[in-house]
Amino acid sequence: MESRVVNKGQISELLDKLAKDYNLFAPVKDETMTLFRRVSGAQDVLLDYNNSDISPKGCFLPQNEKTFSYMYTGDSLEINKPEGAQKTVLFGARPCDIKAVLTFDPVFEGVKFGDEYYSSKRENSIIIGLSCTKVLSTCFCYAMGGGPCDITGSDLLLTEIGDKYYVEVITEKGQALVDAYSQIFAKQDTAQLAKDKDELAKKLSGEFVRKVDLTGVKELMDNNFELPYWSGDDQKKCISCGICTYVCPTCHCFDIFDYTTGDFTGDRIRCWDSCMYPEYTLEAGGHNPRPTRKERIRNRFMHKIKYHLDRYNMVGCVGCGRCVIKCPVNIDITKIINDLKEVAQNA
Amino acid sequence: MPNPTALTPYPATITKIDVEAGDTKTFTVVFDDPEIMENFGNQPGQVCMLSAFGEGESTISITSSPTRGKFLEFCVRRVGRLTSVLHQMEVGQKIGVRGPYGNGFPYEMMKGKDLFFIGGGSALAPIRSLIDYVLSDQYRSDYGRVEILYGARSMDDVLFKSDLAERWPAIQNTKIYTTIDRPEEGWNGHVGFVPPFIEEVAPTPENKIVILAGPPILIKLGLAVMEKLGFKDEQIITTLEMRMKCCLGKCGRCNVGSKFICVDGPVFSLAQLKEMPPEY
Amino acid sequence: MMNLAQQLQEQAKKLLEEKKVDLVIGFGQGTELARNTPVFIDSPEGVSALTWGPFCANNLAKYLSDYNNAPGGTAVVVKGCDARSVNRLLDDNQILREKVVVIGVPCPGQLEWQKVSAEIKPGSTLKEVVDNGDSYTVKTDSGDYSFSKKDYLLHRCLVCENPNPVISDITIGKELPVKNYEERFAEVQDLEKLAVNEKSAYWDKQFTRCLRCYACRNVCSVCTCEVCVFDQMMPMWVSKRTNLSENTAFHITRAFHVAGRCVDCGECDRVCPMDIPLRKLNVKIHKDLGDLFNSPTPGTEPGLISPLGGFSPGDPEEFM
Structure with a gap:
């Protein structure tokens, strides 16, 4: 498809317009944090950021989501479902986080069971990606098939080049958007900008310091569930908190429960849940199939590098590095992958 | 759709x-x-x-x-x-x-075969749907002899008492075995745990499918007994339980390896179970 | 002369060789230059993994109770603040004194790894850290970097009460001078000056961000309940729904639950992925306990009875 140009000076105008016409989600500064929030205009938006503290996955799978409300008196019951999603633009998301949304798609848009809440948001959303300008020491998207300037999953991808944004139109949704705001998305000769973008991508791809290679790791996992490796330091130091799963852009597990508001009414809520919590698999009868940190850590990392691949033919990790940064005890998926690779090579 | x-x-x-x-x-x-x-x-x-x-x-x-x-x-x-x-x-x-x-029991595959049901405790509940299906007027002739071995902790814990005592025995070509864990006044049947009782009854593997349901420990011990009696992995069917929230293969918690119990199970043959990690 | 890491390794090796302990819990190099990670060493050959420096933020005393049922003893490397946890765990009967060997290391302050990391060229290798008193020099293969303590230390370290471990069987390194920080409660005093609605707005803003990942609870060395009230299903005291009301209920309940036992190790504050200044809640309680009961920070001495956890027949409260 075609490409366009936005002058940096016009970004504010674009954001203000988008906020007027859509629910606009964009990165904002909240004290020390960079988070994706719904914004009312350009003034709150922060585009000069490395990686948000929490991924924008909440745009499609909010931490709390009402699936319906009910009015129940024992012998009468009324169920009311919320309206479908409103037109939304997710602006300024990084390529790794956008790739992560693609790992959600087969989960929620399954063969047998769909998910109206997810699909409604997905269908009504336009994703405007923003190429990275910097690689952090914790980044490893290249090892998961992505890249700092990867277009995968974006409807439009913006790349900052000097005082301009080079805009790649990737989907029809993206095309419709640039056509609707054609006074901002200027039609110009973009040959030089395209070249500059390739240069940037090349430069950034040389800046990764974490060496991660998945080759052979899944094959090792396929044939070895029990490995002494899982009894090592990681399960000893894990504190069973939910950080890695909550900051992870591909973690999609949830819980469902009722939230009563009194007077026979309430909401059914689904909210993020974490496989690192002991209660996650604890059955009412007391049996727990993953009773210790060993089983839970193994399950989480196997899910990322094997189970998600088995089921959906996609790695369940995009290399955003958030779990690496945020884990209080420095459990590091890249170390786990490399250690397993070593185990595979020595086997 | x-x-x-x-x-x-x-x-x-x-x-x-x-x-x-x-x-x-x-x-x-x-x-x-x-x-x-x-x-x-x-x-x-x-x-x-x-x-x-x-x-x-x-x-x-x-x-x-x-x-x-x-x-x-x-x-x-x-x-x-x-x-x-x-x-x-x-x-x-x-x-x-x-x-x-869930997938349900492979009742088509069981046609023409003898069926041996083993249930422990409250796990008679999931297999009762199949027992009643194969014993129904409509389908009884599709299946051979139906035997049911059921164990509970005590007399009071025996579920579906009238099914076990009256309804099922009254249907032709059926046999019911019941056991409770410890002797009790008023109980004339067998006393003891389920796995040794299976060995005692000793079903033969010829043209037979075993349907086994129970707490995790019974599944583990029961499977061992069935293998000892000469049953092949494909002849043994079981149904698993895990904590579930969505039952749609999305909420994540009921996975055993790459399988979700809620959509890929809960019914698995022993052959399938052996392909999965023992994490249930 | 051996550096502190080498001395640590030596002592750990001796403990393991002489079978005084089966396990040594210490710090090892993490996966980032400016980061160390807990290591669990069970053989004399493994001690070379032990390290020491200004990137040892974790409170390792938290892990001690995991080994209560292990046949042998456990040694643990502690800083001054972590040592208060050891005292507190002993007072709460969570660990047995005879099964624990405390290796204390006087600590001149821990750096905030992310702040440090942001300054250093990615991919560098650490050579050495030199303590210059007011600053650290981090020497790497890509050059030397200087970090002033005032700007790069963890907040808790800027007002450290016990640079020297308050309980220790083996002490590594020299005792450090103890400073009396007048500004210890400065942040809390600033909050106290606010009007009620301003205080409320401040905390609302913080608690709204909470993800309820429970890292603050799980990392806490005095959170030792077998089943936590927040995990209970019957009754469900606090809903899993994350909203201001439930999040506030969680944080306030937790703060009060550890009141009088919190040793101010600051781990809750360090681990919070949403940068909620949780330590301020606890420090406010410390300040009040000090003002009202002249009570020192819990864990400072063994056998301290918390004014909120003890009973005295002479208590002026009539209902007692």
């Missing part, structure tokens, strides 16, 4: 409650919308999510066979938050039901 509205339960009414044991009741439930009842299409071995509004949801296996009529029966042991609330409910009250979920 994927069902996009799968997280919303259908309103249903409790029409009958049978007390099975001190902590177990069987609820007969009918959907308020007759069309949903008509088209529900549940298969033996499938499960539903039951809602008690204000408390949440829980996965409960359908214990009735579709051959028995346009209703659903759920045998519920009082163990947790939701089941405790269900136990306080009365006939006429509303609950929510969504489903049916």
Whole structure:
């Protein structure tokens, strides 16, 4: 498809317009944090950021989501479902986080069971990606098939080049958007900008310091569930908190429960849940199939590098590095992958 | 066609409650919308999510066979938050039901074969749907001899007492074995745990399918006994339980390796189980 | 002369060789230059993994109770603040004194790894860290970097009460001078000056961000309940729904639950992925306990009875 140009000076105008016409989600500064929030205009938006503290996955799978409300008196019951999603633009998301949304798609848009809440948001959303300008020491998207300037999953991808944004139109949704705001998305000769973008991508791809290679790791996992490796330091130091799963852009597990508001009414809520919590698999009868940190850590990392691949033919990790940064005890998926690779090579 | 509205339960009414044991009741439930009842299409071995509004949801296996009529029966042991609330409910009250979920038992593959059911404790509930299916007037002639071996902790814990004592034995070519863990006054049947009792009864593997359900420990020990008796992995069918929240293969928690018990199970052959990590 | 890491390794090796302990819990190099990670060493050959420096933020005393049922003893490397946890765990009967060997290391302050990391060229290798008193020099293969303590230390370290471990069987390194920080309660005093609605707005803003990952609870060395009230299903005291009301209930309940036992190790504050200044809640309680009961920070001495956890027949409260 075609490409366009936005002058940096016009970004504010674009954001203000988008906020007027859509629910606009964009990165904002909240004290020390960079988070994706719904914004009312350009003034709150922060585009000069490395990686948000929490991924924008909440745009499609909010931490709390009402699936319906009910009015129940024992012998009468009324169920009311919320309206479908409103037109939304997710602006300024990084390529790794956008790739992560693609790992959600087969989960929620399954063969047998769909998910109206997810699909409604997905269908009504336009994703405007923003190429990275910097690689952090914790980044490893290249090892998961992505890249700092990867277009995968974006409807439009913006790349900052000097005082301009080079805009790649990737989907029809993206095309419709640039056509609707054609006074901002200027039609110009973009040959030089395209070249500059390739240069940037090349430069950034040389800046990764974490060496991660998945080759052979899944094959090792396929044939070895029990490995002494899982009894090592990681399960000893894990504190069973939910950080890695909550900051992870591909973690999609949830819980469902009722939230009563009194007077026979309430909401059914689904909210993020974490496989690192002991209660996650604890059955009412007391049996727990993953009773210790060993089983839970193994399950989480196997899910990322094997189970998600088995089921959906996609790695369940995009290399955003958030779990690496945020884990209080420095459990590091890249170390786990490399250690397993070593185990595979020595086997 | 994927069902996009799968997280919303259908309103249903409790029409009958049978007390099975001190902590177990069987609820007969009918959907308020007759069309949903008509088209529900549940298969033996499938499960539903039951809602008690204000408390949440829980996965409960359908214990009735579709051959028995346009209703659903759920045998519920009082163990947790939701089941405790269900136990306080009365006939006429509303609950929510969504489903049916899971693969169900491979009853087509079982045609022409003898069936040997093994149930421990409350796990007679999930296999009862298949027992009633194969023993129904409609399908009885499709299957050979049906034997049922059932063990409970005590006399009081024996579920479906009238099925075991009257209804099933009255059907031709059936045999029922029951056992309780410890001797009790008034019990004339076998005493002892299920695995050694299977060895004692010693079913032969010729043209036979074994359907085994029970707590994890019974599944592990029972499978060992069946292998010892010469049953092949493909001849042994079991049904697993895991904590579930969505039952749609999305919420994540019921995975055993790459499989989700809720959509890929809960019914697996031993051959399939051996391909999976022992994490259930 | 051996550096502190080498001395640590030596002592750990001796403990393991002489079978005084089966396990040594210490710090090892993490996966980032400016980061160390807990290591669990069970053989004399493994001790070379032990390290020491200004990137040892974790409170390792938290792990001690995991080994209560292990046949042998456990040694643990502690800083001054972590040592208060050891005292507190002993007072709460969570660990047995005879099964624990405390290796204390006087600590001149821990750096905030992310702040440090942001300054250093990615991919560098650490050579050495030199303590210059007011600053650290981090020497790497890509050059030397200087970090002033005032700007790069963890907040808790800027007002450290116990640079020297308050309980220790083996002490590595020299005792450090103890400073009396007048500004210890400065942040809390600033909050106290606010009007009620301003205080409320401040905390609302913080608690709204909470993800309820429970890292603050799980990392806490005095959170030792077998089943936590927030995990209970029957009854469900606090809903899993994350909203201001539930989040506030969680944080306030937790703060009060550890009141009088919190040793101010600051781990809750460090681990919070949403940068909620949780330590301020606890420090406010410390300040009040000090003002009202002249009570020192819990764990400062063994056998301290918390004014909120003890009973005295002479208590002026009539209802007692």
